[in-house]
Amino acid sequence: MKISIKAGEKMPYNNIRLYYKNQSDLGFALREYIDAxxxxxxxxxxxxxxxxxVVEANKxxxxxxxxxAQKPKQILGKTRLNLLKQILSKRGVNTSEKDSRTK
Structure with a gap:
């Protein structure tokens, strides 16, 4: 069963895919999952x-x-991005950035 999610649509949290075709799809999927x-x-x-x-599969x-990347940062926003960074650093993934501002 293939689930089609367009930008801004809600995705069932238990159907998150592993691979995404672009930064927007990836950002929206991560956003929906964090919101869940x-x-x-x-x-x-x-x-x-x-x-x-998901991050490992879509590096x-x-x-x-x-x-x-800027697009996922914009889609996630500051609060979700901070949570995502905490999760990745806890799992040993380097998330250090020179400029961590979310525009």
Whole structure:
């Protein structure tokens, strides 16, 4: 079963894909999953596992050089981005950025 999610649409949190075709799709998927966590629809361990897996599988879209790409940063916003960075650093993924401002 293939699920088609357009920019801005809600995605069922249990159907998060592993691979995404572009930065926008990746950013919106991560945003929806983190929002599900904030709404207490998923637990910490599940969030950490999914976030780590998705970011690892989409490194080429999530990072630009040594920093998180601008498009996912804009889509996630400051609060979600900080949570994502905490999860990745807890899992041993380097998230240090020269300029960590979210524009």
């Amino acid at each position: 966590y904030f709404e207490d629809r998923i637990h910490d361990a599940e969030l950490e596992e999914k976030i780590t897996s 080429d879209k999530f990072y630009k050089g040594d920093s998180i």
